[in-house]
Amino acid sequence: MIEVKDLQKSFGEAHILKGITTSFNKGKTNLIIGQSGSGKTVFLKCLLGLFNYEGGSISYDGKVFSQLSEDDKRNLRAEIGMVFQGSALFDSMTIAENVMFPLRMFTKQSKSEMLDRVDFVLNRVNLPDAHNKMPSEASGGMQKRVAIARAIVNNPKYLFCDEPNSGLDPKTAIVIDNLIQEITDEYQITTVINSHDMNSVMEIGEKIVFLKDGLKAWEGSNKTIFKTDNEVVTDFVYSSNLFKRVRKMYLEENE
Amino acid sequence: MTYLSNIGAYFLMIVEMFRKPTKWRVMRELIFKDIDDLIINSLGIVSFIAFFVGGVVTIQTALNIDSPLIPKSLVGFATRQSIILEFAPTFISIIMAGKVGSFITSSIGTMRVTEQIDALEVMGINSLNYLVFPKTIALLLYPFLISIAMFLGILGGMAACVYGGFSTLEDYIVGIQTDFTPFHVTYAFIKTFVFAFLLATIPSYHGYYMKGGALEVGKASTTSFVWTSVFIILLNYLLTQMLLS
Numbered sequence: 001m002i003e004v005k006d007l008q009k010s011f012g013e014a015h016i017l018k019g020i021t022t023s024f025n026k027g028k029t030n031l032i033i034g035q036s037g038s039g040k041t042v043f044l045k046c047l048l049g050l051f052n053y054e055g056g057s058i059s060y061d062g063k064v065f066s067q068l069s070e071d072d073k074r075n076l077r078a079e080i081g082m083v084f085q086g087s088a089l090f091d092s093m094t095i096a097e098n099v100m101f102p103l104r105m106f107t108k109q110s111k112s113e114m115l116d117r118v119d120f121v122l123n124r125v126n127l128p129d130a131h132n133k134m135p136s137e138a139s140g141g142m143q144k145r146v147a148i149a150r151a152i153v154n155n156p157k158y159l160f161c162d163e164p165n166s167g168l169d170p171k172t173a174i175v176i177d178n179l180i181q182e183i184t185d186e187y188q189i190t191t192v193i194n195s196h197d198m199n200s201v202m203e204i205g206e207k208i209v210f211l212k213d214g215l216k217a218w219e220g221s222n223k224t225i226f227k228t229d230n231e232v233v234t235d236f237v238y239s240s241n242l243f244k245r246v247r248k249m250y251l252e253e254n255e
Numbered sequence: 256m257t258y259l260s261n262i263g264a265y266f267l268m269i270v271e272m273f274r275k276p277t278k279w280r281v282m283r284e285l286i287f288k289d290i291d292d293l294i295i296n297s298l299g300i301v302s303f304i305a306f307f308v309g310g311v312v313t314i315q316t317a318l319n320i321d322s323p324l325i326p327k328s329l330v331g332f333a334t335r336q337s338i339i340l341e342f343a344p345t346f347i348s349i350i351m352a353g354k355v356g357s358f359i360t361s362s363i364g365t366m367r368v369t370e371q372i373d374a375l376e377v378m379g380i381n382s383l384n385y386l387v388f389p390k391t392i393a394l395l396l397y398p399f400l401i402s403i404a405m406f407l408g409i410l411g412g413m414a415a416c417v418y419g420g421f422s423t424l425e426d427y428i429v430g431i432q433t434d435f436t437p438f439h440v441t442y443a444f445i446k447t448f449v450f451a452f453l454l455a456t457i458p459s460y461h462g463y464y465m466k467g468g469a470l471e472v473g474k475a476s477t478t479s480f481v482w483t484s485v486f487i488i489l490l491n492y493l494l495t496q497m498l499l500s
Contacts, residue, residue, distance in 0.1 A: 102378055
């Protein structure tokens, strides 16, 4: 479980995060949503320890990140898997080498053990024959799946995904969403996804934190987001006509 | 103020580069890869330039000797001195700032733009140690490249001298042996080690701390070439003043 208390972050005069308090549960897919510029990416980078923050605290299963020694921070990071928006695969390595990378860095496994594990996770993300391809030879969806494989290869306790569906067609996006949810359930990982894709919200938003102007504007789940009267949320969610119609149908069905 | 903050950040980067070392079995591979990328892949261009510039130095020296009182062996002597003292260590380093420097800046800069450096950091890897340290170690072999440049420069001078009919082979060989001071080679290698460090770290700094997208990667490569050249020239002057005068 990840707990965030009164998190504040500024860049010079610009106050980006203005005191966010929330928590992300183990074994759940937790979504951070909001419009562009709402502070989602900064929030995620603070959670990952890539940005220092001025106020508040973040704790991982009771361990307050800012109070950890450098060694403990490094150990904690080894328990984190991250799927970047652009996949961030190492373009000088093959797909198998990319997936093997965390194992080479953090374990003392033999090469055959590492290869077995790589085979296993590449099968898990439905890429059994992609070992020797270079990232540039893989499609966007494949790259995302490789990034997920790399993120889970070392059995992380926490999985972070920054807009995992950006640039993907709707069908592939659903495949990626489902894969993330299955992995979260299967390995009981605390998964935090940064997204503004409403399909993801509906499909896998077991917990949703809605950010606006650096503040938490709403918190709930994919089951409650249709029912909320919070204007800020409805403005965002129903900015698409499709979702307006979906909501209407949902409310009619439940009347 | 920006210059001062950049200089400060550069030195902090160097300190950080030695912290939290990467596993040796991974680092060893990175070092060999960088030796291949930075040294072995530069052999061709360095050899080509050294050979022909050596020839040009010889021809120009020979053409400027009009007086019959000056011995023909001076051509070999002047070529040797020019190549060992200045051409091989400094001129080749400026070329390497363009070739190797822009390669380092653009490869690290692209990693920054595509979040690969963030990926390393999230995993708890010291990205500076992972990316910059192996390049610095690989460039410790840079004097090997400069030795080849020295040899081929003098050889190119000999070919131009003999086949151009400027003096005989015997005169040229007498010339390159005349008043040989071993310390000049030491001085050249001291410079080479300093330049190697600059060649590894300044382009890395510009790549690592760049902001923006693909266009900025190109700009960072240009800036890194300019600053690496400036510092090579400046330190060349300072080291010459300290070691030779």
